[in-house]
Amino acid sequence: MARMLNRGTGGHGLGGLLANWGATERETALSAKYGVRIGPPPDRPNGHFSHSMLDRIDRVLADLPPEHLRGNPELTAIQPAAPGGDSAASVYDGTERAITMVNPFGMPSWLYTELNRSSGLQRWLMDKGALSDYEGISRAGDQALGLCHQTRQVMGGTSSVLAHGNLVKWTIRHEVGHSVDQRVGWQAQLKQQARFGGWQTYGPDGDFPLKQVATAILGKAGLGSQLEVKDRWRMPLLESVTAALNPRVARDVPERLADLIADFADQTDEFREHLDQVIRFVQLALVQPWTLNDGGGDALAIDGRVYHVDHFGQWVSYLRQERTDHALSNYQFSTPAEWFAEAYAAFYDPKPGPCARLNPQVRAWFESELPASLRPEVAAGTQQDASRQHEEN
Template identity: 65%
Template sequence: MHARREAETDGARAVPRARTERHEERAARAMALQRTVGNAVVIQMTHRNTGGYGLGGLVANTGAAERETALSAKYGIRIGPPDDRPNDHFSHSMLNRIDGVLGSLPTQDVRDNPELVAIQPAGADTESAASLYDGDDRSITMVSPFGMPSWLYTELNRAASWQRSLMDKGAMADYEGISEAGDKALGIAGEKRQVMGGTSDVLANGNLVKWTLRHEIGHSVDKQSGWAQNLKHEARFGGWEAYGSARQVALAILTEAGLGDQLDVTDRYHMSLIDSVEVALDPEGARAAPERLTNLADGFPDQDDQFRTRLARVVEFGRLALAQPWTLTNGGGDTLAIGNRTYHVDHYGQWVSYLRAEREQHAVSNYQFSTPEEWFAEAYAAYHDPKPGPRARLNPGAREWFEERGDQM
């Protein structure tokens, strides 16, 4: 009995020992695999950051100037710093991204594009928080968000929701009309605001720098093709309208609210209703003195409750329109809808409107329906995205336009 029990005891001990050994072996293989994958990623990033110049390329950016010269010749535009900042070179990781994107775009949009003459790094004194295309000097300035190092910037991925959330917050930080207190007052507290995603996340994929380059080059193509001047009003392009003053908007919302036949009613200051609402909806004035809009009804103490109720609709419209509603998934919903159009004040302080159905059916991001110019830049980025989804989301008429002008991948 004892011998048997001893044998059983030895056997019982032997099984866990074997299992432990197998577990340790599997763990060792897993660790080795993780190290191999991790090392591969590091090797890949290191190679991308060196530009083939070894440790010097990684640590001291050795060879960057030579690569900028070579890429400038390859694409027919200046890639690198302007003459007044000759030592502000791109990193090798950024040059790799630039080379990859430019090589995927039509020649007519790069080398043969008179509205694009340079892609340059931002200077130390730049005040912009984001990369931008300057139509005056026809250049794209690449800005690292939050001052992060170039190697990190070139690895950011729009498909990662947490990264995109940080990018959106950075982008919205400078927009007037967005605040927690303001959203609460408007009754939209808790609603998610987004820039790169939103009504559709189809374009929220892939590398941030690559999207940025395609988007900013899109601005130059807009200028080259004359799209904003000649085509933005067409339905296939969003059906955009831009207003030089608030008067047309005032007339539209007063008519929609049922006050179109009382435009000549005067307020306590002897100003007509249409004039009073035009002043209240002026973006600059409304932001400097918001009470002019919020207390609009107080100027008409002699009018009945129906008049004041209808005027409250005008106030609700104006307050939300001034709060960057394009960052909301519904773009402002019924509050900003007049007929088949949605109205708002864009982040440049101008009243604009677009066809509501185009946003609902064909938007590739919230940002696309912020301004006419951003509509085109996002459409261009979507058309040239390596994934088929963004292009497929565009209005078929817009896709046809890109195809007809020769934008073939």
């Protein structure tokens, strides 16, 4: 809905123009102050930030280390969305190396800049907007999987420690975090460390083959010694399950997964009951279980790791204990990039609560290892995959 309603970020009509008098000059001054372009691209003369937005941008950037802004080649601009643009949420674009601020639900800037994350109602609205964009979530699906009694949340959930204060300020901090991730190569080099959640990604664009997910699930379901059993097409169990849990296949051709039992019709009842557990595991993993407060709980946990398909359609896993002890929000444990951006927003939050929730070894990284890795001689050549966009309301 935000797509249709988005009307840019500036004021509207004559009143809006007058109220926004001087915004262009302020954008120029702030751009010089922080060494990042703040405002629309030069070839787009209209759609400047409002004064209330510029106030908040200034307040947040003033509290961040200057080397994350000026001299960060992965952050070249903080800009308002183009009028009539189609993005529903604010976003850091790793290819463009820019943060685009979008007023959610097309609300006027004065209202957006007043939204507070501690308001249950406002957070519920934000979550509703975010949830409507994720694949796999439906009331019928939740009913079939027995999830109806559970609330789905994005910005809060297992912890609401970050769910306080001004929404715009959190958004800016979080999005700058994405650019710092890209700057230091956190996803490429550090995300697998236990203190950072122990993230693993699977599939063609991941760290490990998809077959590793299938092996883990089959083991949990008690079929670890039957991987070579053939289906009716003479395909071994491991291959057959690996093909069926491929996120694209599972979403586009759900029968491939649901028909697994029929494909192994000549096996024992016990075998097929175990296979049914595999099917239910994958079905749950596909419906954004990270939005549930238990992240999917025992059902998706294998040897201390929780597996799911993230909102980019990739299988990922993380260390369950890290979520239990240190999660800042449900969103943080959706996908590695959001883990980092939320941790970043928490560490640099002016309130002490969010930072105190971080694993002490993560705090130590922000305190000393991150500044050390940004020294000019170290920071050279640490760019990483820029193909994904990270957006949130």
